[in-house]
Amino acid sequence: MSKMLVVYYSLTGNTKFIAEAIAEAINADILELKPVKELDAESGMKYFWGGFQATMKKKPKLKEFEINPLDYDLIFLGTPVWAWTFSPPIRSFLKKYNLSGKNIALWVCAGGDGIKSMNRFKEALKDTNINGEIRFKEPKQNAPENAKEKAIAWAKDIIQKIKN
Numbered sequence: 001m002s003k004m005l006v007v008y009y010s011l012t013g014n015t016k017f018i019a020e021a022i023a024e025a026i027n028a029d030i031l032e033l034k035p036v037k038e039l040d041a042e043s044g045m046k047y048f049w050g051g052f053q054a055t056m057k058k059k060p061k062l063k064e065f066e067i068n069p070l071d072y073d074l075i076f077l078g079t080p081v082w083a084w085t086f087s088p089p090i091r092s093f094l095k096k097y098n099l100s101g102k103n104i105a106l107w108v109c110a111g112g113d114g115i116k117s118m119n120r121f122k123e124a125l126k127d128t129n130i131n132g133e134i135r136f137k138e139p140k141q142n143a144p145e146n147a148k149e150k151a152i153a154w155a156k157d158i159i160q161k162i163k164n
């Protein structure tokens with residue numbers, strides 16, 4: 001696998017935790033999506049505003065970045081679950097880049113099981129080659145070392161599968 005990229009958004013660090021574990025283990029580039037206007041991660045109001053943005057399918061403006069995701073052969077894409085779907089910055093990213101035909105692997109971090117949001121995430125990426133999917137329950141708080149190992153094994157499996 002020549003070029004691999006880990007793309008993610010994270011408000012409270014769970015998705016970031018998994019992203020960094022994967023990127024380091026497989027030696028991939030990493031791209032953190034950051035909205036120009038970020039919610040206050042410390043405030044309880046984040047549930048209201050974040051849930052509203054996600055439900056309304058908002059696509060917040062992202063801070064600029066240097067990386068061109070279309071240059072990569074395999075993209076790991078990770079998001080927190082907001083209001084039973086993927087997060088608004090990921091929606092902005094998917095609008096900006098047409099990933100049709102790309103090799104993709106998806107993960108979500110949720111407070112619950114994340115099943116519904118994973119289905120919506122896959123639906124939004126149905127024109128891509130989805131090579132794998134995995135869900136985590138707030139991995140930074142719940143057995144982080146296990147979650148990290150699980151994420152790394154998952155990512156390595158995908159790379160192996162694509163090679164063969």
Ligand SMILES: Cc1cc2nc3c(=O)[nH]c(=O)nc-3n(C[C@H](O)[C@H](O)[C@H](O)COP(=O)(O)O)c2cc1C
Binds near residue numbers: 009010046112114137
């Ligand atoms: C605005 C908002 C909405 C959320 N909605 C859901 C939800 O619908 N279902 C769920 O299981 N977890 C929900 N959560 C919990 C997050 O998905 C969970 O804490 C996740 O691990 C956060 O990832 P992060 O730390 O990378 O931001 C929500 C969190 C926020 C901030």
